[in-house]
Amino acid sequence: MGGTATATEAPGSMAGLGDVELTERFRRLELQLRATEAEMAAVIAEAGRRSLHLVDGHRSLGGWLKANANWSNNQVTRRRRLARLVDTIPAAGAALAAGHIGVAQADELARVRANPRCGDSLIDVAPLLLEHAEHLSFEDSRTCIRRWELLADLDGAHRHRAANIDARTALVTELHGALHLSASGGSALDAAEMQAIFARFAEHEFHTDAAARDT
DSSP states (O other): OOOSOOTTSOGGGGGGSOHHHHHHHHHHHHHHHHHHHHHHHHHHHHHHHTTHHHHTTOSSHHHHHHHHHOOOHHHHHHHHHHHHHHHHOHHHHHHHHTTSSOHHHHHHHHHHHTOTTTGGGHHHHHHHHHHHHHHSOHHHHHHHHHHHHHHHTHHHHHHHHHHHHHTOEEEEEEETTEEEEEEEOOOHHHHHHHHHHHHHHHHHHHHHHHHHHHO
């Protein structure tokens, strides 16, 4: 792809590009971003393999990443997941580096790869899911990935729901002269029912307050 802008030009200089040139520039930057993300993931994977963080006196690889790039916890988690994906499924790293899949698609695969209950099984179906990620829209490929994850993690999902139900708690106390209510656990159905009840009462209170202001 062509274009007159260079990678070092300031963002403001883009105003001088024509529509076609600007589109080409966008596409080229996207391909560069994908390649950079793939290379970054490979570097992080190798740093973890070498335990490089110990050389620099850090307790963990996450600490090493934060010290060298000032990343947030979310950035560290995302990049470490991506590193594990490209390290254990080289085809995913190659597809990202070549620009065949986007960063969002790679992140979705990396999230599933990190699933402790079915992540290892992703290796066997990676070629098919990578093909979907390349040729389908992001939303459609994500649907395929998550459907596979659901089928592969039925036992884990069931245990997760059962654990939430078993661990449900509720507490009603007086705090600083006011009511304090907290609850957690239960099932998704419980949550939906409670949200509907709360929304109904909140709507009723809103109309009561509005009527009081109008009188």
